[in-house]
Every structure is written in structure tokens, then in C-alpha cells.
Amino acid sequence: MGNKELKTKQMxxxxxxxVFASTISVGFDNVRLSNDGVLGDCSFTDNQIKICSExxxxxxxxxxxxxxxxxxxxxxxxxxxxxxxxxxxxxFVEVFARLLxxxxxxxxx
Numbered sequence: 253m254g255n256k257e258l259k260t261k262q263m264x265x266x267x268x269x270x271v272f273a274s275t276i277s278v279g280f281d282n283v284r285l286s287n288d289g290v291l292g293d294c295s296f297t298d299n300q301i302k303i304c305s306e307x308x309x310x311x312x313x314x315x316x317x318x319x320x321x322x323x324x325x326x327x328x329x330x331x332x333x334x335x336x337x338x339x340x341x342x343x344f345v346e347v348f349a350r351l352l353x354x355x356x357x358x359x360x361x
Contacts, residue, residue, distance in 0.1 A: 265303070265321045271332045274299050278321065282306045292320040296331035322349035 268277045274296070281302040285293060291312065293301040301324040304312055312320075326349045330339035336346060 255301040265318060269293075271296070271328055274332070276301060276328055278303070280305050291316070294324040294327050294331075296328050300326060301325065318353065319349065324352045325349070326352065 266278055268275050270276070275297050278301045281293075282304050283305045284354075285291065285302060286306075286308045290304075291307060292301065292302040298333045301321065303317060303320045303324065305314060305317055323345060327339050330336070330345070
């Protein structure tokens with residue numbers, strides 16, 4: 253499934269963003285991820301994040317989709333930093349992702 257823009261009340265999921273000199277592409281792949289039993293996946297080596305908007309035929313809430321994006325983004329950042337062991341600690345990644353999302357969504361300009 254190709255890229256599509258997902259807008260939420262607070263946040264749009266980007267189509268791409270930079271980490272160091274790498275451009276990370278963000279897309280949706282409901283079929284592969286559902287078959288793999290996950291809501292998201294990422295690869296710093298391949299410069300990509302894939303997330304679900306539907307899982308096994310059921311629509312995923314926008315809130316959960318954005319949570320998944322931030323979760324995968326934290327994995328990408330940690331892997332870019334060479335913190336592979338920390339990136340494997342799912343509890344750390346999840347808490348960090350939620351804090352990052354909260355800081356982004358509550359920012360005032």
C-alpha cells in the first residue's frame with residue numbers, strides 16, 4: 253500500500269524526515285505487517301518506517317497509528333545512534349515514544 257497522508261487533531265504523520273544524513277521514508281503496509289503480526293516496523297539500514305492503518309481487516313484508530321509511528325521513530329533514532337541494545341528494550345522505546353509525542357503535541361509556538 254502506498255503513502256497516504258494521515259491527519260489527526262494534533263499531528264500529521266510525515267511522508268519522510270531526516271535522521272543525520274539519511275532521509276527516512278514513512279509508508280503504510282497493512283498486508284505485510286498484519287501477516288507479520290505487528291502494527292509497525294522500521295529499518296534504519298533501509299531508511300524506512302512502515303505502519304498499519306488497518307490490522308487484519310480492522311481499522312486502527314488514528315491515535316494508535318500515531319503512537320506506532322512514534323514508537324518506530326524512536327527505534328530509528330536509537331539505531332542511528334548505534335544504541336542497538338537500547339532499541340531492543342521495548343518498554344524503554346514505548347515510554348520514550350509517548351513522551352516524545354506528548355512534547356511535540358503540547359508544544360506552543
